[in-house]
Amino acid sequence: MATSMVNEIQLTKKDYKGRPSTLCQGCGHNSIASQIMAACFEMSIQPEELIKISGIGCSSKSPAYFMSRSFGFNGVHGRMPSLATGAIVANRSLKAIGISGDGDTASIGIGQFKHILRRNAPLVYIVENNGVYGLTKGQFSATADVGQELKYQGTNPFLPVDICMEAVASNCGFVARSFAGDPKQVKELIKAALVYKGTAVIDIISPCVTFNNRDESTKSYAWGRAHEDRLHDVTLVPLRNEIVVEYGPGEVLTVPMHDGSMLMLKKLGRKYDPADRVAALSLLEQARARQELVTGLIFYNPDQPSLQEVEDLIHVPLSQLPDELLRPAPETLEAIMADYR
Amino acid sequence: MKRERVGTAEKPSMVREPDQQIVNDFSIVVATVNGTGSQTANMALLRSLFRMGVPVNSRNLFPSNIQGLPTWFTIRASTREHFARSESTQILVLMNETTYEEDLAMLEPGSVCFYADHFEVEPKPPGVICYPMPVKDIVREASPPKQLRDYMTNMVYVGVIAEMLGIDLSEIQLALETHFQGNPKPVDLNMGIVDQAALWARENLTKEDPYVVRRDDKTRGKILIDGNTAAALGAIYGGLTFAAWYPITPASSLADGVLEYLPRLRRDPESDDATCAVIQAEDEISAIGMAIGAGWAGARAMTSTSGPGISLMAEFAGLAFFAEVPVVIWDVQRMGPSTGLPTRTSQGDILFVRFLGHGDTKQVMLLPGNMAECFEFGWRAFDIAERLQTPVFVLSDLDLGMNLWMSEPFTYPDEPMDRGKVLSAEDLDRIGEFARYRDVDGDGIPYRTLPGTNHPLAPWFARGTGHDESAFYSEDPEVWTRNIERLWRKMETAREYMPKPILRRGDTPEAVGIIVYGSTNPAVHEARHLLAEQGLPTDYLRIRAIPFTDEIETFIREHERIYVVEMNQDGQMRQLLQLEYPDQAVKLRSLTHNDGISLTGKWVADAVTAAEQN
Ligand SMILES: Cc1ncc(C[n+]2csc(CCOP(=O)(O)OP(=O)(O)O)c2C)c(N)n1
Ligand code: SF4
Ligand SMILES: [Mg+2]
Numbered sequence: 021m022a023t024s025m026v027n028e029i030q031l032t033k034k035d036y037k038g039r040p041s042t043l044c045q046g047c048g049h050n051s052i053a054s055q056i057m058a059a060c061f062e063m064s065i066q067p068e069e070l071i072k073i074s075g076i077g078c079s080s081k082s083p084a085y086f087m088s089r090s091f092g093f094n095g096v097h098g099r100m101p102s103l104a105t106g107a108i109v110a111n112r113s114l115k116a117i118g119i120s121g122d123g124d125t126a127s128i129g130i131g132q133f134k135h136i137l138r139r140n141a142p143l144v145y146i147v148e149n150n151g152v153y154g155l156t157k158g159q160f161s162a163t164a165d166v167g168q169e170l171k172y173q174g175t176n177p178f179l180p181v182d183i184c185m186e187a188v189a190s191n192c193g194f195v196a197r198s199f200a201g202d203p204k205q206v207k208e209l210i211k212a213a214l215v216y217k218g219t220a221v222i223d224i225i226s227p228c229v230t231f232n233n234r235d236e237s238t239k240s241y242a243w244g245r246a247h248e249d250r251l252h253d254v255t256l257v258p259l260r261n262e263i264v265v266e267y268g269p270g271e272v273l274t275v276p277m278h279d280g281s282m283l284m285l286k287k288l289g290r291k292y293d294p295a296d297r298v299a300a301l302s303l304l305e306q307a308r309a310r311q312e313l314v315t316g317l318i319f320y321n322p323d324q325p326s327l328q329e330v331e332d333l334i335h336v337p338l339s340q341l342p343d344e345l346l347r348p349a350p351e352t353l354e355a356i357m358a359d360y361r
Numbered sequence: 362m363k364r365e366r367v368g369t370a371e372k373p374s375m376v377r378e379p380d381q382q383i384v385n386d387f388s389i390v391v392a393t394v395n396g397t398g399s400q401t402a403n404m405a406l407l408r409s410l411f412r413m414g415v416p417v418n419s420r421n422l423f424p425s426n427i428q429g430l431p432t433w434f435t436i437r438a439s440t441r442e443h444f445a446r447s448e449s450t451q452i453l454v455l456m457n458e459t460t461y462e463e464d465l466a467m468l469e470p471g472s473v474c475f476y477a478d479h480f481e482v483e484p485k486p487p488g489v490i491c492y493p494m495p496v497k498d499i500v501r502e503a504s505p506p507k508q509l510r511d512y513m514t515n516m517v518y519v520g521v522i523a524e525m526l527g528i529d530l531s532e533i534q535l536a537l538e539t540h541f542q543g544n545p546k547p548v549d550l551n552m553g554i555v556d557q558a559a560l561w562a563r564e565n566l567t568k569e570d571p572y573v574v575r576r577d578d579k580t581r582g583k584i585l586i587d588g589n590t591a592a593a594l595g596a597i598y599g600g601l602t603f604a605a606w607y608p609i610t611p612a613s614s615l616a617d618g619v620l621e622y623l624p625r626l627r628r629d630p631e632s633d634d635a636t637c638a639v640i641q642a643e644d645e646i647s648a649i650g651m652a653i654g655a656g657w658a659g660a661r662a663m664t665s666t667s668g669p670g671i672s673l674m675a676e677f678a679g680l681a682f683f684a685e686v687p688v689v690i691w692d693v694q695r696m697g698p699s700t701g702l703p704t705r706t707s708q709g710d711i712l713f714v715r716f717l718g719h720g721d722t723k724q725v726m727l728l729p730g731n732m733a734e735c736f737e738f739g740w741r742a743f744d745i746a747e748r749l750q751t752p753v754f755v756l757s758d759l760d761l762g763m764n765l766w767m768s769e770p771f772t773y774p775d776e777p778m779d780r781g782k783v784l785s786a787e788d789l790d791r792i793g794e795f796a797r798y799r800d801v802d803g804d805g806i807p808y809r810t811l812p813g814t815n816h817p818l819a820p821w822f823a824r825g826t827g828h829d830e831s832a833f834y835s836e837d838p839e840v841w842t843r844n845i846e847r848l849w850r851k852m853e854t855a856r857e858y859m860p861k862p863i864l865r866r867g868d869t870p871e872a873v874g875i876i877v878y879g880s881t882n883p884a885v886h887e888a889r890h891l892l893a894e895q896g897l898p899t900d901y902l903r904i905r906a907i908p909f910t911d912e913i914e915t916f917i918r919e920h921e922r923i924y925v926v927e928m929n930q931d932g933q934m935r936q937l938l939q940l941e942y943p944d945q946a947v948k949l950r951s952l953t954h955n956d957g958i959s960l961t962g963k964w965v966a967d968a969v970t971a972a973e974q975n
Contacts, residue, residue, distance in 0.1 A: 102650025339659025346600030
């Protein structure tokens with residue numbers, strides 16, 4: 021698509037651009053940022069109505085490098101989910117993308133990660149997973165492979181945390197894994213996550229070219245290219261678009277999204293139903309045992325109510341309520357005072 | 362048990378000559394065991410006194426435990442409205458066998474003791490007027506349902522005391538109706554025991570003590586309420602739209618109050634949908650994180666906690682200060698460090714909160730000293746936070762938050778909500794430019810836009826990293842310095858928006874001034890009376906906010922000696938004053954006492970006297 025092309029709200033790709041990236045050349049996080057811009061452009065999202073929230077890390081810096089016309093909040097290490105929760109409850113009309121790293125989510129932030137899933141606050145939760153702390157110069161993170169070798173720290177003796185496994189265990193209703201070296205899939209999963217009504221977790225293997233890109237690392241480009249095993253071919257067909265591609269019978273699984281969009285999962289090698297939680301867990305377990313990078317939509321459950329639904333909130337964003345709805349009338353205070361006499 | 366009537370039908374309280382009576386002026390201590398329903402009994406006594414027009418307040422001294430440990434409930438009736446803890450107890454109610462020996466030690470000759478008569482050793486303190494209460498017999502006589510029996514035992518002392526002091530049983534009945542929100546069954550059951558006990562006392566006890574209750578009109582129009590409920594109401598009338606919290610004593614009841622009143626006060630009349638969200642977070646880091654996210658997005662956001670929670674909030678508090686996000690944090694202080702004494706009061710977080718956050722941080726603080734201020738600062742905190750775009754900490758404590766204090770009814774906010782410098786899309790169209798951290802007005806307060814403002818100029822990037830006027834990342838030393846200097850300028854502007862101190866002084870200043878803040882105020886109020894009686898007149902200033910305002914400096918300068926009274930080890934407020942007015946530092950003397958039990962007027966008066974003699 022040429023930059024001059026406009027989307028449904030008459031914006032060009034340029035309107036989705038961020039500040040120049042200061043991350044290392046070739047860092048996986050940069051390619052994810054590109055796919056976020058592409059996804060939002062293609063989904064015709066009004067940039068001012070999207071918020072970008074992050075923790076701390078190279079990954080968490082990247083919201084500055086996409087969509088400058090969106091509001092952003094680069095918070096504190098491991099606490100992106102709480103900031104995001106408050107913001108989207110305060111203004112329910114906002115779309116929200118949260119960017120985190122494997123350190124930010126699986127180490128210091130594992131508690132907030134688990135609890136935002138429990139609440140199911142509407143958020144695209146992207147973990148840019150490189151198995152290392154990039155910004156503090158290459159220490160092991162909680163997703164580092166056991167036996168992983170690092171320049172300064174030697175060999176990692178501990179088993180890794182599996183972000184997707186944790187998400188499924190926490191009843192997350194949208195759990196996906198992807199690979200920064202597979203831009204089209206990253207983009208389509210982000211598009212689908214953007215129309216999911218609760219928290220959508222996408223664990224994206226995003227190689228750190230500076231500290232953890234040796235071919236034997238499961239977080240490296242070479243490994244990803246050699247071991248990626250796509251569950252299916254993902255395409256999100258937005259609400260207003262027609263389904264143009266023809267599929268043969270049984271070739272595709274169509275998943276209706278909350279806003280009426282369709283997620284098309286075209287079968288590749290195997291038969292896989294992302295609605296089956298037990299299947300999702302055993303898939304993740306097998307992938308771990310076989311050291312495969314299984315990508316795609318691993319688990320999907322549209323039924324759990326979102327935080328907005330649970331809170332029974334007024335449809336006008338709380339941040340836009342007029343004063344009359346915020347301050348009860350004087351008579352009410354008098355009546356309450358009478359109760360304390 | 363004797364059953365025959367004693368003497369005439371005349372009330373025992375009439376036995377003494379009126380000029381020997383002490384009317385509406387005493388302190389009752391009820392020593393019970395927690396988890397036995399004593400709260401119902403104590404509230405019945407307190408409310409009936411209050412509704413008979415007797416000025417009262419109460420303090421609950423309770424253990425960090427759910428059931429089975431000693432608690433002491435104090436009711437102080439005072440015609441002069443002296444509501445500090447009283448050092449002397451005139452009337453003691455002994456219901457707890459395990460502590461009664463220590464409890465008796467608090468009595469002076471001439472005071473009164475009501476005791477449950479089934480203790481192994483009968484309490485016989487010399488010079489104390491003792492009334493036995495056949496608690497078990499009376500309960501048996503009234504025969505409440507077996508499973509409720511233990512919870513109703515305490516109603517016996519309510520009936521006996523009512524009879525002996527002259528509290529109207531009809532007021533006890535009404536108080537129970539209030540307590541049980543009109544539910545007749547528990548009211549009748551409890552009242553059955555009260556009646557039984559009162560009857561027994563009438564028939565079997567002869568009044569020997571001077572303490573009586575007489576109807577008065579000194580509480581007309583007033584209310585009896587706790588500071589956490591007052592704060593919750595204040596927040597709701599302040600337009601609270603987002604609250605996140607994590608349970609902790611003594612702050613939990615603030616969130617409870619919000620949850621209790623929201624359905625009634627804050628639903629959209631058309632849709633019946635909620636206009637405020639409350640989330641119980643997984644910890645205090647998350648609670649403040651959510652509140653900051655909400656404040657950034659345009660909500661009136663709040664969190665409430667106590668010391669341990671404040672510790673966890675430190676990093677986020679610094680972020681909100683630096684990124685300039687409005688948020689309100691209630692710290693209902695308790696005794697620390699660490700878990701400390703979680704059910705005891707203290708003013709130990711003053712210094713910590715003032716500088717909460719690493720690096721150069723100054724936090725705005727409000728210091729309510731009574732119920733009306735807990736309410737007022739409850740709403741005003743949002744106006745200040747949004748005006749200044751900064752966190753506002755409201756420092757209450759257990760004494761204010763969890764005890765019932767007498768108060769004037771709350772005044773409805775007399776100012777419209779101040780949403781601060783927020784630019785809309787139309788404003789941006791008109792102005793044609795926007796830089797988030799530019800000091801356009803020279804007061805250090807920049808303009809902000811809210812996420813979702815649909816204008817290409819509106820978006821900005823909030824961050825804890827160094828940033829220039831446009832909120833872009835910057836490591837430039839000059840940019841950093843300029844920004845911090847603007848923040849400091851903003852903190853100067855903040856003084857304008859702070860509640861002014863309360864002053865009590867004559868036309869010419871006395872030699873001695875006393876500075877106080879928060880819940881220690883009643884002790885100072887009483888101490889000034891005592892000191893005046895002893896020939897030492899004092900001037901008074903109560904601080905209600907930090908940063909300080911000019912009146913505080915003037916007060917310090919015009920007095921020879923200043924005593925700063927507070928409940929912490931090292932005189933934290935005094936240190937803040939010394940930092941602010943270094944040339945006055947030697948004048949500022951610290952009077953502190955910090956053992957978890959609120960100060961008495963006598964302690965303050967004695968401490969001032971002793972210091973004056975030095
Ligand atoms: C409370 C706190 N502790 C430590 C740090 C230092 N720190 C900054 S980034 C980071 C790790 C980031 O790792 P990750 O989330 O994996 O992001 P990456 O840089 O790898 O993208 C750490 C430990 C911090 N900023 N805050
Ligand atoms: S250090 Fe690693 S994670 Fe950080 S920017 Fe460079 S490549 Fe990316
Ligand atoms: Mg990392």
